[in-house]
Amino acid sequence: MVDRVAAIMDSFTPGDESLGISEIARRTGLAKSTVSRIVQGLVNHRFLERTPSGVRLGLRLFELGETAARPRDLRKIAIASMADLRSAVNLTVHLAVLERREVVYIEILPARGMPPLPSRVGGRMPAYATGVGKALLAWSDESVVEDVIAAGLFAVGPKTITDPVRLRRELARIRARGIAYEHEESAPGVACAATAIRTTAGEPIAAMSAAGWLKDVDVKRVGLAVQTATSTVCRLIARRPGLRF
Numbered sequence: 001m002v003d004r005v006a007a008i009m010d011s012f013t014p015g016d017e018s019l020g021i022s023e024i025a026r027r028t029g030l031a032k033s034t035v036s037r038i039v040q041g042l043v044n045h046r047f048l049e050r051t052p053s054g055v056r057l058g059l060r061l062f063e064l065g066e067t068a069a070r071p072r073d074l075r076k077i078a079i080a081s082m083a084d085l086r087s088a089v090n091l092t093v094h095l096a097v098l099e100r101r102e103v104v105y106i107e108i109l110p111a112r113g114m115p116p117l118p119s120r121v122g123g124r125m126p127a128y129a130t131g132v133g134k135a136l137l138a139w140s141d142e143s144v145v146e147d148v149i150a151a152g153l154f155a156v157g158p159k160t161i162t163d164p165v166r167l168r169r170e171l172a173r174i175r176a177r178g179i180a181y182e183h184e185e186s187a188p189g190v191a192c193a194a195t196a197i198r199t200t201a202g203e204p205i206a207a208m209s210a211a212g213w214l215k216d217v218d219v220k221r222v223g224l225a226v227q228t229a230t231s232t233v234c235r236l237i238a239r240r241p242g243l244r245f
Contacts, residue, residue: 009047081233085226086111092211096133132194157185
């Protein structure tokens with residue numbers, strides 16, 4: 001049942017105002033009768049809401065998201081440094097965490113006056129195909145990296161690293177220099193620099209990046225600015241040992 005509920009919730013994409021039962025069934029591969037029954041239960045519990053054209057994501061999802069402790073605490077600690085970084089480089093600034101093999105974006109500050117990037121708050125991407133993901137993987141246990149590789153490295157952008165040997169070498173370079181760079185690995189035309197936010201024990205708990213369109217980004221210069229911003233966040237976290245990530 002949980003798998004079917006997850007499939008129905010995952011059928012909604014950022015551009016969907018609402019979806020009908022037939023469309024949800026098509027996207028999930030579930031029978032319409034099954035979709036109809038599960039959707040009614042989700043509506044009863046306010047995870048979905050009825051609209052004239054179908055159903056949409058409900059208010060309870062937002063309420064639960066707002067009570068999630070880790071994203072909320074990280075956002076509060078990092079938001080000022082993210083804003084300073086955006087002002088310094090005029091690029092879109094991301095804050096993301098690692099969840100199994102993917103990164104989840106928990107805060108995004110869009111660059112002023114620049115076309116939007118395809119990322120969104122709550123959105124997920126394969127960790128190996130993003131700057132923030134590579135920054136987190138570089139400092140993660142080897143078992144985490146091996147799990148990502150075992151699941152398969154598939155092309156997401158034009159220059160996604162899909163070879164395990166290349167990925168391991170890239171993660172070693174990131175550990176050595178402290179900065180992860182991305183050139184069109186997550187999407188065409190996108191470039192970024194990212195660094196991990198780590199505890200005093202070295203555990204990676206999040207990553208921050210500054211991203212923009214390739215023609216507008218000098219990743220080496222931007223990388224130093226991102227590194228400065230994440231260093232500030234690391235110091236703030238170190239002063240609050242009671243926090244649990």
